[in-house]
Amino acid sequence: MTEKALQQLKTAETEKISHLDYFNIGITVDCVILGYEEKELKVQLIKSDMQEYSGLYSLPGDFIRPDEDLEAASYRVLKEKTGLDDVYLEQVRTFGNIFRHPSGRVITVAYYSLIDIKNHKLQTDLNELHWHPVNEIKKLAFDHKLILDTCLHRLRQQVMEHPVIFNLLPEKFSLRELQELYEAILGVELDRRNFRKKISIKDWLLDIDEMEHNVPHRPGKLYMLKKQFRNKSVKTGAVLQFA
Amino acid sequence: MTEKALQQLKTAETEKISHLDYFNIGITVDCVILGYEEKELKVQLIKSDMQEYSGLYSLPGDFIRPDEDLEAASYRVLKEKTGLDDVYLEQVRTFGNIFRHPSGRVITVAYYSLIDIKNHKLQTDLNELHWHPVNEIKKLAFDHKLILDTCLHRLRQQVMEHPVIFNLLPEKFSLRELQELYEAILGVELDRRNFRKKISIKDWLLDIDEMEHNVPHRPGKLYMLKKQFRNKSVKTGAVLQFA
DNA sequence: AATAAATATGTACTTATTACACATTAATTT
DNA sequence: AAATTAATGTGTAATAAGTACATATTTATT
Missing domain, CATH: 1.10.10.10 (Winged helix-like DNA-binding domain superfamily/Winged helix DNA-binding domain)
Structure with missing residues (x-):
């Protein structure tokens, strides 16, 4: 970002675009938490309780707190949802289409995480998340199917070049x-x-x-x-x- | 993002974390505009006029407008800085360390772009951007050296797998x-x-x-x-x- | 006309990838 | 206890890809 942009921002209140408008964008992290069981790759999903997406599942995520790094936010979501904190986690892509969220402008940074389902520290009863075989997922709430597919695509790339796959095994x-x-x-x-x-x-x-x-x-x-x-x-x- | 997070947000004004806090994060795009000339890879930089980084160069970027897609924002920056609009552009990574920007919490989505320096539509006189050989860059303002290096790393990966390099040639x-x-x-x-x-x-x-x-x-x-x-x-x- | 500098091209060698079959071991069944 | 089943463990030949390397040709320059 240039100083020019900041100047624009500082003097924004006297102009058409108000200062607040620039900060009127929500920013979240969404986590594609992947596990492996019974010869299938699985992902943690929660039933969406938004009217617009009733009956559909969505990825776990949360707003980034103003005093929190991106990675810290996704680790926090992971810890809250799985009880795990020493896990493989990688940023994949940021999704920011204007209408991707029905409640307003929300940009989300997508991470994928690889965990060992048999890890004894894993707690799946902390919330309403459940494992779903990725091959059976046809549709998700928001743009979460696109996010999932993008993460799977990245995983396939990584797997060919780096020993990341072992995070899914005991x-x-x-x-x-x-x-x-x-x-x-x-x-x-x-x-x-x-x-x-x-x-x-x-x-x-x-x-x-x-x-x-x-x-x-x-x-x-x-x-x-x-x-x-x-x-x-x-x-x-x-x-x-x-x- | 879950409905739970939204609920949290909606009722936030009655809680410790105020509604506004969640939106008190600036979000920008930064563009690594790459060209090729005289057997060297070059990047467009502008002299930072922030006190904290006086004398250092930085990448062109701007705030994302509330009614603008991520890609639209980076295309807009590119068009403003180079006059070009039909260019190769790819998202690389989002950088969001708490203290990466001295003026406040700003998360930035980094893009890299490949352009033909000899393109007759290219206008370098629109602004104070200039070409700098990437191999001579030791230090940049903000975390822009990290952003540049990350983009170059991604470019090297892409170049081995896809015919993207031709965007740099006539x-x-x-x-x-x-x-x-x-x-x-x-x-x-x-x-x-x-x-x-x-x-x-x-x-x-x-x-x-x-x-x-x-x-x-x-x-x-x-x-x-x-x-x-x-x-x-x-x-x-x-x-x-x-x- | 001679020289310099770059283009254009092929082959032998090494390494990586693919296709493919049989003996061995332990658990299970009879 | 013996026979059966189902998986483990291993090697080689054929093909494809990657690497190392040298000479004749063409154009611009001297």
């Missing part, structure tokens, strides 16, 4: 579980041998010399993500990548 | 010019033969059977980008890519 997992998760996110079938070769080349995994338990077939080996690849955000330091 | 260009542009953006040297092979495989270019003029060496052939690859935004339809 600490220990088998190669089969990992492959099924890739397949669920990318919507493709992968060849087991080629998949294992590719993962092996990445050198992300630690063989912890344990086996699966309670599976109705021959148990597979368990692995963990090496510590140096654990990420709570891809963006951390990312702008320095080419510096 | 309609007709030689393979040498194209290669030098890739080298400037990616900060690497490329092998001429391998580069040409890769470009040829992409099948982006139309051989228009013309040669360079006024070059102090053997002229090369000129090419154009095929029409179907002309993009004013990578995001157009992108969310449907995996649908």
Whole structure:
């Protein structure tokens, strides 16, 4: 923003556009909270109780407080809705069409978060949020279907380049579980041998010399993500990548 | 955003957080306007006239008007600053740290734009913006260095996957010019033969059977980008890519 | 006419991707 | 206890993509 714009603002009360008008835009964060269960990618949704969208679900979100960073606002929403605070979270895009919200001008910054549904700290009873398989979602309140699709698109990009997918799995997992998760996110079938070769080349995994338990077939080996690849955000330091 | 948040807002005047507080956040767009000239990537900057940042340059930007879409706001800034309106423009990220702006709480949505410096419609005399080679920029006002770096990082990603780079070139260009542009953006040297092979495989270019003029060496052939690859935004339809 | 500087082009080598089959192990069934 | 089932675990050949590298050609300049 230029000084010119600020001057405009400071003297705005004497002009047509009033000072207040510039601040008459609400700004929120919306969170696409993703989990993985029963070979499906799922998202937390709440039933919209706005008349305009009765019967439709919407994404959890809230206004950004004037004394709160963007990331702090989305972490707060996450903590309120899931009880979790040490989670992967990434900004995706800001949505600001004039008529996107029936109650007035509201611009929203969309984040997506990846959590382990089996995390024992996860509390789903804090509110009226429930898991919904993303593939079954046809329509959402507001522009939330667009927001969801944009986040899923970004997730698919990230997954091909960075080890972010592990945030959706328990600490220990088998190669089969990992492959099924890739397949669920990318919507493709992968060849087991080629998949294992590719993962092996990445050198992300630690063989912890344990086996699966309670599976109705021959148990597979368990692995963990090496510590140096654990990420709570891809963006951390990312702008320095080419510096 | 949930209905609960709206309820909170509607009844806010009876509570500690006043209704006005929620709207007491300014929201702007900032534009990283990029061009290419003399084998260098350049960005349009204006000298900051804020006391806090005297002597430093900053990115062009402005407040979003209450009746204006996000994209409309950034197109408006672009049109005001360059006279151009048919340009490549893409949202990159929203920056909202509490103290990023000395005059108050201002959240900004960053866009980057790619323009052809030799476009005859370009008017650089509309304002006090000037081109600065991005590699020589060490410090900017506000958090604008971070915004610039984030946009450049995104540009480098896009360039590897999509034919966006052509927005920085005149309609007709030689393979040498194209290669030098890739080298400037990616900060690497490329092998001429391998580069040409890769470009040829992409099948982006139309051989228009013309040669360079006024070059102090053997002229090369000129090419154009095929029409179907002309993009004013990578995001157009992108969310449907995996649908 | 000679020189300089850039264009234009192809091949061998290495690395990555894809397609594909069989022996092994543990749980389950008979 | 033996047979069956269902998944794990592994390797190789074929193809495609990426990398390294040199020479003849064309135009402008000297």
